[in-house]
Amino acid sequence: MKQYLDLLRHVKEHGTFKTDRTGTGTYSVFGYQMRFNLAEGFPLVTTKKCHLRSIIHELLWFLKGDTNIGYLKENGVRIWDEWATETGDLGPVYGKQWRSWEGPKGEVVDQIQWLLDEIRTNPDSRRLVISAWNPTVLPDVKHSPKENAAIGKQALPPCHCLFQFYVLDGKLSCQLYQRSADIFLGVPFNIASYALLTMMIAQVCNLELGDFVHTFGDAHIYSNHLEQVDEQLSREPLPLPTMKLNPMIKDLFEFTMDDIELVDYQAHPHIKAAVSV
Numbered sequence: 001m002k003q004y005l006d007l008l009r010h011v012k013e014h015g016t017f018k019t020d021r022t023g024t025g026t027y028s029v030f031g032y033q034m035r036f037n038l039a040e041g042f043p044l045v046t047t048k049k050c051h052l053r054s055i056i057h058e059l060l061w062f063l064k065g066d067t068n069i070g071y072l073k074e075n076g077v078r079i080w081d082e083w084a085t086e087t088g089d090l091g092p093v094y095g096k097q098w099r100s101w102e103g104p105k106g107e108v109v110d111q112i113q114w115l116l117d118e119i120r121t122n123p124d125s126r127r128l129v130i131s132a133w134n135p136t137v138l139p140d141v142k143h144s145p146k147e148n149a150a151i152g153k154q155a156l157p158p159c160h161c162l163f164q165f166y167v168l169d170g171k172l173s174c175q176l177y178q179r180s181a182d183i184f185l186g187v188p189f190n191i192a193s194y195a196l197l198t199m200m201i202a203q204v205c206n207l208e209l210g211d212f213v214h215t216f217g218d219a220h221i222y223s224n225h226l227e228q229v230d231e232q233l234s235r236e237p238l239p240l241p242t243m244k245l246n247p248m249i250k251d252l253f254e255f256t257m258d259d260i261e262l263v264d265y266q267a268h269p270h271i272k273a274a275v276s277v
């Protein structure tokens with residue numbers, strides 16, 4: 001995961017202090033890109049132990065079209081707790097936009113099913129795009145995330161807001177545009193999540209693995225993560241693990257936790273950090 005360590009180094013060196021919505025303060029750059037060849041191993045950060053179970057459950061939860069943290073809680077995943085209402089709602093976040101985007105006349109679009117159909121029938125397409133960015137449901141900045149969720153708006157606007165697939169020589173690549181990135185806490189999750197999604201889609205569309213390209217808007221290190229970043233940069237990256245998917249699964253929506261297995265994950269110890277709400 002040299003790419004990730006290079007990003008940490010780049011932002012430490014070139015980032016400028018910037019105040020932010022949460023009040024914590026960040027060191028930030030605008031615009032950066034990383035590339036991972038998915039055939040070379042699974043891109044899970046090795047310089048701190050990452051909790052892959054949370055990442056997998058979150059992705060399966062997006063794919064179900066779910067936006068209530070009930071499923072995450074049942075599976076011991078707490079990463080969305082701070083933003084949800086008392087009933088566990090987050091408003092129309094990722095799952096809703098991916099699986100049941102609502103058009104102006106009440107028509108409902110399953111963007112993921114559409115994508116799978118397009119990849120299978122029209123792999124040369126340059127329109128293999130999914131957007132979670134829906135201006136009609138953006139939160140009102142006068143309200144807190146929970147208040148927004150309670151009035152049917154998104155608790156947080158999507159951070160990983162647009163992604164595109166690309167098929168060449170029988171290989172599937174994916175590029176993500178992430179408008180805002182918490183490099184220490186969020187980004188290791190985001191890389192692994194999109195790498196896994198790309199692998200799952202490649203399998204169900206009978207394609208080999210290409211690249212995951214990760215493009216950033218505001219890429220930032222929170223000012224209360226600087227020591228953790230230094231600790232991480234002092235560590236040597238380890239060889240990448242391998243992700244194994246149950247080859248019997250041919251329907252993207254049939255994957256469960258039991259069909260996904262990470263092998264040979266060697267990592268340095270976990271590093272704790274506070275999340276800014």
Ligand SMILES: Nc1nc(=O)c2c([nH]1)NC[C@@H]1CN(c3ccc(C(=O)N[C@@H](CCC(=O)O)C(=O)O)cc3)CN21
Nearest residue numbers: 051054079080182185186187189271272273275276277
């Ligand atoms: N400031 C901020 N950073 C984020 O990364 C983030 C948000 N807010 N809001 C929405 C989601 C929630 N995400 C989160 C939230 C918490 C962790 C976190 O605390 N991770 C710890 C514990 C992991 C676990 O419990 O499984 C970590 O060490 O990675 C990670 C991603 C990503 N997003």
Ligand SMILES: O=c1ccn([C@H]2C[C@H](O)[C@@H](COP(=O)(O)O)O2)c(=O)[nH]1
Nearest residue numbers: 021156157159160180181182186187
């Ligand atoms: O998947 C995610 C979700 C969120 N983040 C981070 C990026 C920012 O630090 C906050 C969101 O705050 P905004 O003010 O809406 O930008 O969460 C992430 O890195 N990855």
